[in-house]
Amino acid sequence: MEKKIGLRHSLAYGGGNFLGSGALAVSGAWLLYFYTTFCGLSIVQAASIFSIATFVDAISNPIMGFISDNFHKTKIGRKFGRRRFFIMLGIPLMLVYPMLWIHGFGYWYYLVTYLLFELIYTAVMIPYESLAAEMTKDFGARSRLTGFKAIFGKLANFAAAFIPGRFIAMYGKDSPTPFLSTGLVFAGILIIALIFLYVYSWERSPQELEMEAKKEPSLSFVESMKKLFIDLYSTFQIKSFRHHLGMYLGGFSAEWLFTSVFTYFVIFSMHQGSENVSNLSSFNSVIQLVATYIFISYVVKKGFSKPFINALVIVSLSVLGYLAIFLIQPSHTVMWLYAVTFVMGFATGGVYYIPWNQYTFMADIDEAVTGRRREGIYAGVMTFAGKLVRSIIVFLLGWCLQQYGFVSKAATQPISAQYAIVGVMVIGTIVLGLFGIWASALFKLNMSSHKVLVNEIERLKSGGSMKDVTPESRAVFEKLTGFDYEKCWGNNRIGYKSKLQ
Numbered sequence: 001m002e003k004k005i006g007l008r009h010s011l012a013y014g015g016g017n018f019l020g021s022g023a024l025a026v027s028g029a030w031l032l033y034f035y036t037t038f039c040g041l042s043i044v045q046a047a048s049i050f051s052i053a054t055f056v057d058a059i060s061n062p063i064m065g066f067i068s069d070n071f072h073k074t075k076i077g078r079k080f081g082r083r084r085f086f087i088m089l090g091i092p093l094m095l096v097y098p099m100l101w102i103h104g105f106g107y108w109y110y111l112v113t114y115l116l117f118e119l120i121y122t123a124v125m126i127p128y129e130s131l132a133a134e135m136t137k138d139f140g141a142r143s144r145l146t147g148f149k150a151i152f153g154k155l156a157n158f159a160a161a162f163i164p165g166r167f168i169a170m171y172g173k174d175s176p177t178p179f180l181s182t183g184l185v186f187a188g189i190l191i192i193a194l195i196f197l198y199v200y201s202w203e204r205s206p207q208e209l210e211m212e213a214k215k216e217p218s219l220s221f222v223e224s225m226k227k228l229f230i231d232l233y234s235t236f237q238i239k240s241f242r243h244h245l246g247m248y249l250g251g252f253s254a255e256w257l258f259t260s261v262f263t264y265f266v267i268f269s270m271h272q273g274s275e276n277v278s279n280l281s282s283f284n285s286v287i288q289l290v291a292t293y294i295f296i297s298y299v300v301k302k303g304f305s306k307p308f309i310n311a312l313v314i315v316s317l318s319v320l321g322y323l324a325i326f327l328i329q330p331s332h333t334v335m336w337l338y339a340v341t342f343v344m345g346f347a348t349g350g351v352y353y354i355p356w357n358q359y360t361f362m363a364d365i366d367e368a369v370t371g372r373r374r375e376g377i378y379a380g381v382m383t384f385a386g387k388l389v390r391s392i393i394v395f396l397l398g399w400c401l402q403q404y405g406f407v408s409k410a411a412t413q414p415i416s417a418q419y420a421i422v423g424v425m426v427i428g429t430i431v432l433g434l435f436g437i438w439a440s441a442l443f444k445l446n447m448s449s450h451k452v453l454v455n456e457i458e459r460l461k462s463g464g465s466m467k468d469v470t471p472e473s474r475a476v477f478e479k480l481t482g483f484d485y486e487k488c489w490g491n492n493r494i495g496y497k498s499k500l501q
Contacts, residue, residue: 003202005141012200013135014148015193016087016128019121021352022156023097023186028259029281030164030179031100031114032394033274036408038103038176039110043406047398049111053118054391057384060119064126065380066228083127083134083376087198090124094190098183103176118387124194126383130375132360134203139450140300142360147296150353154292158285159189165278173274204373227496231377234495239482240365241378243443245385247304248355250436251312253389254429255351258319258344260394261425264401268413269326269421270333280337284345291349298350303446304358311350312433312440318344319429326422351436358443361450367457369481371490393428400424444479452476460489 035046068086071077076085099113132145163185167178235241266277298307321340330336359382363375404420406413413421456473460466466489469477474485481488 003135005136005145009135009200010145010148012196013131013145014150014152016197017149017153018156018159018186018193019090019094019190020125020128020149020156021153022160023121023190025157025160025259026164026182026186027100028256028390029160029263029277030182032260032398033263034101034103034176034179035110038179039105040409041107041110042408043398043402045107046110047395049107049114050391050394052111053115054388056115057118057122057387057391060122061126061384061387062228062232062377062380064122065376065378065383066224066231067376068127068130068379069374069376070224081203083130083203084198084201086123086127087194087201090120091191091194091198093120093124094187094194096120097187097190098180101176101179101183103180122383126376126379128197129356129359129379129382130363131201131203133363133373133375135201137364137454139361139447139454143296143300143357146357146360147292147353149356150292150296150349151289153352154285154289154349157288158282160186161278161281161285165275165282168275168278230496231374232381234370235366235374235378235381237482237494238362238366238369240443240445240480241362243439244355244358244362245382246439247308247436247443248359248382249385249389250432250434250439251308251351251355252386253393254312254315254432254436255348256390257393257397257428257432258315258425260397261421261428264421265322265326265425266337269418270337271412272334272337276334276337280341283338284341284348287342287345288349288352291346292353295350295353299354299357300447304354305440305443307350308354308440309437311347311354312437314343314347315351316430316433318347319426323422323426358445361445364450364453364457365445365480368453368477369483369488369490369492370495371460372495374495397424449476449480453480466491 032043032046032050035041035049036043039046068082071082071085080088096113096117100110100117132142132149135145136142164178164182167181171177171181236245262281263274263277266272266280267274295307295311318340321343322337325333325336325340359378362378363373366372366374366378401417401420401424404414404416406417406420452473453476456469456477466486469485477483477485477488483492
């Protein structure tokens, strides 16, 4: 019998996203600016830090997913949980976050501290992302958990935008102190959030995991690594996951590019103060919070595809609105920036919420194909893919701006750099958004198809014969997995040592 998910559990689970959204929102909006303005790094040097981190993530993300999926086989994992142990471990390690925001050091200090925090982030977030699928199988309950996660993400985004602005107003725009102060405040928030997450969450029962462990032989290190890479590759063989990944990378890449360049757009292209960046971003986060409530019910009624397409269309129209403000230079510029930000914030609420909600259902589709639960490996692939694209975007942004004359530590930028900032923001966001729209049109999972999928999985788990499948269940399995029904439930070569290997 499933445990009942109460309000305190939803709040605690949602609060974990202060790390996923808040810490990344501060870094995404300000870290590149901090490096180039206060740390003496060129924009290419600063951008290279994000790119180098990607190579580390290429190893750490999938390995962390693999470790999390298999950690229950260790004595520590059995005692503290294969997911929750890493959440507990991350609580004191959040004190590393303020180290990113100390000025006066060289390139290697900022590279090492960023890499260290990225490893800590990976070690906590991948198990965290796997928890919702373990805590409940119910579509509505899981959607509420991910809804609270999205809502807290918006609160975290608001804090990430609002808090630096208040410190900038206090210490001045030419001081690096606001960023260190922000890092210290966020470290405290993250520690509290992870404590509540650890206390009010749970995983699948040790008995159930033990039964699964008995089905799998003990593996040597070499065989474990072989299993890791086979399982990683196998995720891309699942039809729905490929479409989901296209939605996630298209939508999130568009938003990451926009977030990374928006600070430069407001300060250098629109000639507004850095405090205005904070205020506009705070306003954006408030609108996202309201929009998330709307998108939660929208997704339950209409599925994932249509709401996501609508959100990305609005995002594209919004960046065209920013372009119009830049070209026209109307009076009351700040008022117009707020007007477009209102529309952008509404759409962004859906773009952020939908992929991370639908991600929690990928392990169910994978189970239909493999007969196994592999939440961690999917979290590893998702997190790595997101970081890979984010680092590529930041590096290309830095390279592009330098080609057009961007000058680090300068109060103003040449007109060529100003136009480059606007061009990257508008063209890049729209192109990436169109990719997300295309992938979304192919995605077929919704509430009704998920219910059919889960019911059929439970029937097979109970010893039901695949020969007794109903036409509806067959159609849903084949539509979501991309495999003939007879080749599902482990009757394939998907993943490590399946029945036919």
